Amino acid sequence: MKEIDIRKDGLEAVRKQSGGDVAVTGCLGERYIGCGMKDGILRIKGTPGNALASYLDGGTVLVDGNVQDAAADTMNDGLLAVRGSAGDALAYGMRGGRVYVLGDAGYRAGVHMKAYGDRKGILVIGGRSGSFLGEYLAGGTIIVLGLGYEGRDITGYFCGNGMYAGTIYLRTGKAPLNLSDKLIRRAVGEDEEEQVIRPIVEDFASVFSIPAASCLEGGFIAIEADSSKSYSQLYAAV
Amino acid sequence: MRRFRIRKDEGCISCLRCARECSFGAIEAGEDRTLVFHHEKCTDCQRCVSCCPAGAIFITEDGNRFRHGSVFTDDDIREILLQAETGGVLLSSMGASGKDIPIYFDRLLLNASQVTNPSIDPLREPMETAVFLGRRPEGIQRDSEGRIVDNLPPHLELRTPIMFSAMSYGAISLNVHKALAAAAEELGTYWNTGEGGLHESLYPFKGSTIVQVASGRFGVHETYLNTAAAIEIKIGQGAKPGIGGHLTGKKIIGDVSKTRMVPEGLDAISPAPHHDIYSIEDLAQLVMSIKEATHHEKPVIVKVAAVHNIAPIASGIARSGADIISIDGYRGGTGAAPKRIRDNVGIPIELAIASVDQRLREERIRDRVSVIASGGIRNSADAVKAIALGADAVSIGTAALCALGCHVCASCHTGRCAWGLATQDPQLTGRLDPEKGAARLINLVNAWTREIKEIMGGMGINSIEALRGNRMALRGAGLNEKELEILGIGYAGE
Incomplete structure (x- = not known):
């Protein structure tokens, strides 16, 4: 495995890597690491800066610690796995691939996520998320496990506001705070949990080498758009 | 009715x-x-x-x-x-109808040379209409041997200061995109995809294409960003400042769905706010992440609507690392916008350009960015006036559609365009032959370019560069003192 000391070699050295297994050490807020990457593995040591793995188009970015804002912005494919927590605007406009955060996520996680064809954005947050989770969701799947927050709120305010497709799964029985009346909250049945949630959560658990069973304990609720209450305006053409 | x-x-x-x-x-x-x-x-x-x-x-x-x-x-x-x-909610299209808002272009008069500083005959003498858009180097750098270091940031080179405005596939047909792309390539200028992605058949026009990134990120991926000469971040649009896009599921069929990467029949909503931009610093970050994803080889444009306080907004954008600011005025067109917004929000492009140019000069950052003006450019004289007020280039949307047949009936939002432009109905889109359309666009822009040369020659100016921000070339008629002050021009007769 190749090693790049980002403080010494700079972002330029990371940029030149295409493919291969590379460790990026000494990160202390350097932005745009792995931006637009198509293949290979980046193992990030330390704390990378904003816009990590934005436009990620394949390959894997593994982070030992925390990531800051706008990680996985407009991601198209690949995997971003964060052992710590993520800042705001995580996985904005993500269309495909997987974003796994073992800790918490800040505000506006998964806004504008979507799916198309064989691409489907998957965002799993191990801890809790801040407000505005999954706003304008247009497709894809968001799962918040709330590990360590059992019995407490695991999302903030305005969860899923404006979403019109896709699903948010929450490992809790509690309704999200001030859930919009244009959204539906429903319990997740056994079949759906086995077929949809389990494979994703097992993959999540294996990436972080934690037992999957504890991530699946207790039931899930799902948040979806109420198709009878469209967000589209009523228009009168002049 | x-x-x-x-x-x-x-x-x-x-x-x-x-x-x-x-x-x-x-x-x-x-x-x-x-x-x-x-x-x-x-x-x-x-x-x-x-x-x-x-x-x-x-x-x-x-x-x-x-x-x-x-x-x-x-x-x-x-x-x-x-x-x-x-x-x-009343839904309309094309540009603002606001009859009582002045069209300042019509109240501006151009200069011509007499006796001293003679005019130039563009038929005999070279007349430079090429324009370079992008950041200018801060100074000349030399290496240890004294050789000049090429520190020119990435830029766009236009053979004429007229570009085609952003119009998305979905709002207009693929045949219109084909015509625009082919014409832009032939003319040595650029066309803009709008926010609906770039159809794969148009990838060969990469060198003449500006791709747009809007809040919904439709059709945006690494390949898309790199299949372009420049990338435009759309913040606002003159026809509907503060309002986002909403392409109804009905129009998301077939290749529109494929190009936007949105499932068929599902609405495509791109709200006005980018939920990752809450400050100039956030904008700077998006600009830089796009540059990073495109290997720092392409200029980044930030497009905003002309609104109150446009000058400090532009100053912020100039400091965000963007290379080009595109300002779309009150009369800018659209495929669909709420009528009250279209007719009541924003300011005319003439005032916006003048105040932005003035502000950037005062702050000594005018060379950090180029400025594109759009929103109601109807002819070559409007283009010349916009440049004299401070724009580097103009872009045309409605005028380009007119060249393809549009008669500005403002029914784009119905999706039934009889000219086959603002529709996805195959029965109608077939009415535009992309090749013939491209030829008409080429004719139009060539004609305007000839007229621009003639106008410049008359003024004794032989390059667009010398026309840019040259307010001495303009005088106002029928304007009050405040308007003259904002436009930075004298009254006719002065």
């Missing part, structure tokens, strides 16, 4: 062509080759008039009118009736 009347005269040969051409259902073939007119459905798009082989059909304003002399006009009453019936 009847606004127009369809009439025919005795020249009609009953060929029924008009009935076949009408896509709004206003003209139908009745029994025995007669024509049935549904006047209330007519949009005055002029398709039937243009296609009538006998010149026998014509559209007039409906002679009936509501009672005059009230503050409530015919349109006011019509719209109230429509809303009372439907409860809907």
Whole structure:
């Protein structure tokens, strides 16, 4: 495995890597690491800066610690796995691939996520998320496990506001705070949990080498758009 | 709501062509080759008039009118009736109709040389219309050997200061995109995809393409960003500042779905706010992440609507690392916008450009960015005036559509465009031959470019660079002192 000391070699050295297994050490807020990457593995040591793995188009970015804002912005494919927590605007406009955060996520996680064809954005947050989770969701799947927050709120305010497709799964029985009346909250049945949630959560658990069973304990609720209450305006053409 | 009347005269040969051409259902073939007119459905798009082989059909304003002399006009009453019936938000398209907002271009007069500083004949002498858009180097750098270091940031090179405005695939047809792309390549200028992605068949036009990134990120991926000469971040649009895009699921079919990467039938919503941009610093980060994803090889454009305080907004953008600012004025067109927004929000491009240019000069950052003006550029004189007010180049949307047949009936939002431009109906889109369309666009821009040369020659100026921000070339007529002050020009006669 190749090693790049980002403080010494700079972002330029990371940029030149295409493919291969590379460790990026000494990160202390350097932005745009792995931006637009198509293949290979980046193992990030330390704390990378904003816009990590934005436009990620394949390959894997593994982070030992925390990531800051706008990680996985407009991601198209690949995997971003964060052992710590993520800042705001995580996985904005993500269309495909997987974003796994073992800790918490800040505000506006998964806004504008979507799916198309064989691409489907998957965002799993191990801890809790801040407000505005999954706003304008247009497709894809968001799962918040709330590990360590059992019995407490695991999302903030305005969860899923404006979403019109896709699903948010929450490992809790509690309704999200001030859930919009244009959204539906429903319990997740056994079949759906086995077929949809389990494979994703097992993959999540294996990436972080934690037992999957504890991530699946207790039931899930799902948040979806109420198709009878469209967000589209009523228009009168002049 | 009847606004127009369809009439025919005795020249009609009953060929029924008009009935076949009408896509709004206003003209139908009745029994025995007669024509049935549904006047209330007519949009005055002029398709039937243009296609009538006998010149026998014509559209007039409906002679009936509501009672005059009230503050409530015919349109006011019509719209109230429509809303009372439907409860809907009024939806319109094309540019603002605001009749009482001045078109400042029409109140600006250009200079010409007499006696001293003679005019230049563009037919005999070289006239430079090339423009470079992007950041200028801060200074000349030399290496240890004294050789000049190439520190020119990435830029766009235009052979003429006229570009094509952003219009998305979905709002307009693929054939229009094809015509724009081919024309831009031939003309040495650029066309802009808008926010609906880039159809794969247009990838070969990469060198003439500007791709757009809007809040919904439709069709945006690494390959898309790199299949372009520049990337534009769309913050706002002149026709609907503060309002986002909403392409209804009905229009997301076939290749539109594929290009936007949105499943068929699902709405594509791109709200006005980018939820990852809450400050100039956030904008700077998006600019830089796009540059990073495109290997720092392409300039980044930030497009905003002309609104109050546009000068400090532009100053912020200039400091965000963006290379080019595109400002879209009050009269900018759209495929669909709420009518109240279209007609009441934003400011005319003339005032916006003048105040932005002035502000950036005062702050000594004018060379950090280039400025593109758009929103109601109707002819070459408007383009010259916009450049003299401080723009580096202009871009045209409605004018380009007019070259392809559009008669500005402002019915784009219905999706029934009889000229086959603002529609996805294959029966209608086939009406535009992309090759012939491209040829017409090329003619238009070449004609404007010739006129620009002639106007510049008359002023004794032989390059666009020397025209840019050259307010001495302009005088106002019918303007008050405040307007002259903002435009930075003298009154005619001064």
